[in-house]
Amino acid sequence: MVQRLVDRRPQVRPEELVAALVPPPRFDAVRFAGYLPDPAEPSQSAAVTALSAFADRVNAGPARGGGSARRARSGRSGLFGRGVRGAWSGGAGRGAGTARPGVYLDGGFGVGKTHLLASLWHAVAGPKAYGTFVELTSLVGALGFAATARALGGMRLLAIDEFELDDPGDTVLMSTLLTRLADAGVALAATSNTQPEDLGAGRFAAADFLREIQGLAARFDVLRVDGADYRHRGLPAPPPPRADGEVAALAAAHDGASEDDFAALCAHLAGLHPSRYGALVDGVRLVALHGVTPVADQAVALRVVVLADRLYDRSIPVVASGVGLGELFGAELLAGPHRKKYQRAVSRLAALARDGAHLTTTA
Known part of the structure; x- marks a missing residue:
């Protein structure tokens, strides 16, 4: 059965926070x-x-x-x-x-x-x-x-x-x-x-x-x-959004996948401290999102940035329907003081979406 991130409320003990102060899995061997x-x-x-x-x-x-x-x-x-x-x-x-x-x-x-x-x-x-x-x-x-x-x-x-x-x-x-x-x-x-x-x-x-x-x-x-940005040096453009049915089929086809509505996930993130976002996606092997829409609220956008970082740390592929990931943050946000954070998040999510597109061809 496909899991939902919105059903997860991870608890992290203080001693676990100290023990976790090591490079994330993506950078463990660099x-x-x-x-x-x-x-x-x-x-x-x-x-x-x-x-x-x-x-x-x-x-x-x-x-x-x-x-x-x-x-x-x-x-x-x-x-x-x-x-x-x-x-x-x-x-x-x-x-x-x-x-x-x-x-x-x-x-x-x-x-x-x-x-x-x-x-x-x-x-x-x-x-x-x-x-x-x-x-x-x-x-x-x-x-x-x-x-x-x-x-x-x-x-x-x-x-x-x-x-x-x-x-x-x-x-x-x-x-x-x-x-x-x-x-x-x-x-x-x-x-x-x-x-x-x-x-x-x-x-x-x-x-x-x-x-x-x-x-x-x-x-x-x-x-x-x-x-x-080395993540896109000489590589094809990020894949376009998928249809909702394709997203659901991919989630069902891959063990360890999660499947969530984007708006519901953003609301769920508001109730979790960002220090828990890593634990939220621990063990997840594919993140499937429905109905991605542009984010206009800065508080929501910054939470999405932290989630994108934790997904990238763990090399978790992403497949999504809705708008393209390049449209995730609006022009007003990209013109503001956190624009580099948003640009980094889009870069990382695009790389993970490219990994997700590879999964669609090999499943």
Whole structure:
């Protein structure tokens, strides 16, 4: 019998949130050697070199529990400094340029930032943690600030994917947490589609929190990664929407498929914290959606973005009826402050829809 996501209400215990701080299944086996830089984009090769050196520097530091030298290094001024290539190109020694405790990968969607971040995580000896920004803020909500700082304070590395500051509370929270962790000797790495100094811009009165944003940025060196979206490089256009009958037939033909009305699923997401979206789709092997329509409400759209990320993390194919996935977010949303999130979601969903089209021909 085909399952429905709207019938699922997963519960995630706090200790499970900590244990789950590892790269998602799609990135479990990635390594620097498997990253294929675009020859036309030298910043991609430079990113591999710089991150490899960063991993060496972290691994060369003292074992956790004896991090006094790393705490001393973390006190250097400046947050999102430039010139990261010069800082690391000479090697991982203490005298090789700046030694900020973090690296921040900035670039458009689809250039492989998550692949690079996960490769860095795999290259660093444990203990270590990897999570999205949403997962980390959810962890603080579940455990409390002090317990989260203790749980992460013993790590060699904390890797944060999809770093965003969407409200003042998150700004103060993450600034305080990451400052605490860096002072404790934890190396930091993050990816984002937004330059550090622009975090929060257009989302709230960022100028009122400039000190927090600047203080957070001073913990990182910025590494720019340029390029086109690799998910669609040289590939055919995403498949068109299917008929409702085809969607239902595909769901029935594949074990582990889910089948939902798009509007009902969006309403269901509103009752679940985004930290549960991964558990919502765990074990699902195909997501079938009926009646996809353009999303106009920003709150709904941001929930769809998180769901798209969790589907992509788990490589779950998607088949859908209704409008094309390229029409999922309207022009007003795409012109707003979260446009890069929406563009990333469309890119990822298109890749999953392409996987779904392959299933239709092989079922």
